[in-house]
Amino acid sequence: MHATVVLGPVDVLIIFLVSIVAGFIGAMFGLGGGVLIIPFLTLVEGVPVPLAVGASIVSVVATSSASAATYVQDHLTNLRLGMFLEIGTVAGAITGAFVSVFLPASYLFILFGIILLYATIVMIRARGIDFPANVRPDKTSRILALGSQYEDHSLNRVVKYEVTRTPLTVFIGFFAGIVSGLLGVGGGIINVPTMNLVSKIPVKVASATSNFIIGVTAAASASVYLLRGDVHPLLAAPLIIGVAGGALLGTKVLKVTPPTRVKVAFGILLAAISLLMILKGFSLPVVL
Amino acid sequence: MDLNKLVSYSLRIGVFASALLSLVGLFVWLASGFDNIVSAAGSEIGKTLASAFVGNDSGIIYLAILILIATPVFRVAISSVYFVKEGDRKYVLISLAVLSMLIFALVSGYAG
Numbered sequence: 001m002h003a004t005v006v007l008g009p010v011d012v013l014i015i016f017l018v019s020i021v022a023g024f025i026g027a028m029f030g031l032g033g034g035v036l037i038i039p040f041l042t043l044v045e046g047v048p049v050p051l052a053v054g055a056s057i058v059s060v061v062a063t064s065s066a067s068a069a070t071y072v073q074d075h076l077t078n079l080r081l082g083m084f085l086e087i088g089t090v091a092g093a094i095t096g097a098f099v100s101v102f103l104p105a106s107y108l109f110i111l112f113g114i115i116l117l118y119a120t121i122v123m124i125r126a127r128g129i130d131f132p133a134n135v136r137p138d139k140t141s142r143i144l145a146l147g148s149q150y151e152d153h154s155l156n157r158v159v160k161y162e163v164t165r166t167p168l169t170v171f172i173g174f175f176a177g178i179v180s181g182l183l184g185v186g187g188g189i190i191n192v193p194t195m196n197l198v199s200k201i202p203v204k205v206a207s208a209t210s211n212f213i214i215g216v217t218a219a220a221s222a223s224v225y226l227l228r229g230d231v232h233p234l235l236a237a238p239l240i241i242g243v244a245g246g247a248l249l250g251t252k253v254l255k256v257t258p259p260t261r262v263k264v265a266f267g268i269l270l271a272a273i274s275l276l277m278i279l280k281g282f283s284l285p286v287v288l
Numbered sequence: 289m290d291l292n293k294l295v296s297y298s299l300r301i302g303v304f305a306s307a308l309l310s311l312v313g314l315f316v317w318l319a320s321g322f323d324n325i326v327s328a329a330g331s332e333i334g335k336t337l338a339s340a341f342v343g344n345d346s347g348i349i350y351l352a353i354l355i356l357i358a359t360p361v362f363r364v365a366i367s368s369v370y371f372v373k374e375g376d377r378k379y380v381l382i383s384l385a386v387l388s389m390l391i392f393a394l395v396s397g398y399a400g
Binding site (some may be wrong): 004005006007008009012051052058062064065066068069070072073075079080084086087090091093094098125143144215216218219221222223224226227228229230231232233234236237238240241244270 | 291292293295296297299300302303306307310311313314317318320324325326327328329330332333345346349350352353356357358359360361363364367378381382383385386389390392393394396
């Protein structure tokens with residue numbers, strides 16, 4: 001027996017409108033948009049947590065695929081790095097999808113909130129730095145030729161960058177994958193600061209590469225949720241259309257936004273969401 | 289075709305097809321007086337999917353969801369083929385590792 005929910009045309013319309021915003025933010029910050037979808041569906045629409053997570057996972061796949069289509073073409077995504085990191089995140093996602101059955105929802109919210117709060121602090125502390133200087137590629141990075149370049153439209157120049165401490169980023173990516181499997185979020189909340197702060201990758205490349213990765217990570221979890229009956233068609237349909245549209249807008253905005261501003265916006269977004277989720281976890285009345 | 293274009297087109301086509309089918313599914317649902325739809329699980333999904341071809345709203349949306357989930361998987365698969373053609377052994381191994389885990393997720397989902 002699985003959870004269910006009754007939805008009318010007005011609910012579907014509201015979900016569609018909110019998912020445009022989620023797709024936009026998800027595409028800009030490499031988050032997939034699940035961080036907004038889950039609280040919205042559970043707190044506003046009264047959707048049971050398993051169905052909200054299932055719907056969110058589907059929306060993450062849509063955000064990722066729609067935004068990555070643009071980022072990959074513009075060479076903002078580091079394809080080789082993305083594919084290598086996927087080994088960690090996909091393994092984590094499979095692990096996470098299976099342990100979620102044993103964890104109650106309130107703990108999930110608190111766990112989610114604390115992880116996000118930590119990411120916020122790390123990100124805000126490094127907000128003023130455009131690009132890290134004197135980055136030496138590690139052995140893995142040299143063997144796999146991970147260093148690359150992209151054209152930054154906000155700075156009007158080509159930015160060359162190296163990738164360092166690759167194994168640690170893959171290791172952390174495994175835990176990001178677990179979070180994705182547990183909560184219906186692509187794990188981008190962890191991957192973006194990790195790529196930026198541990199591996200010294202420019203923040204916009206980190207966001208675009210995260211967007212590329214989370215589609216595959218979420219697809220691994222999505223198949224599990226789908227077969228379990230946690231993907232509701234009337235939640236999925238407006239979400240897919242909405243986030244795909246919002247994601248296309250988000251990619252256009254990220255291209256022309258200065259890197260330092262991306263970091264600050266990312267930090268503010270994370271702080272707000274993490275506090276909200278922690279409050280919810282402790283069963284306090286939270287209005288979104 | 290270079291890898292960036294190949295990956296980009298695969299993703300674009302998958303998302304577009306899925307969004308279009310979602311839209312069709314929602315219109316059918318509205319036209320039929322928005323009946324109460326419930327989610328399917330396990331083997332019911334196959335039956336629901338089959339109903340897409342007789343114009344069932346839930347079935348059409350399930351088809352959209354399936355195409356969407358298949359899109360990143362297809363992207364990994366087509367990347368593997370590209371690396372094989374390029375003779376890039378390291379990346380053949382990397383993409384095949386990801387692909388086999390994705391296939392495992394699908395198979396174990398059936399079991400669980």
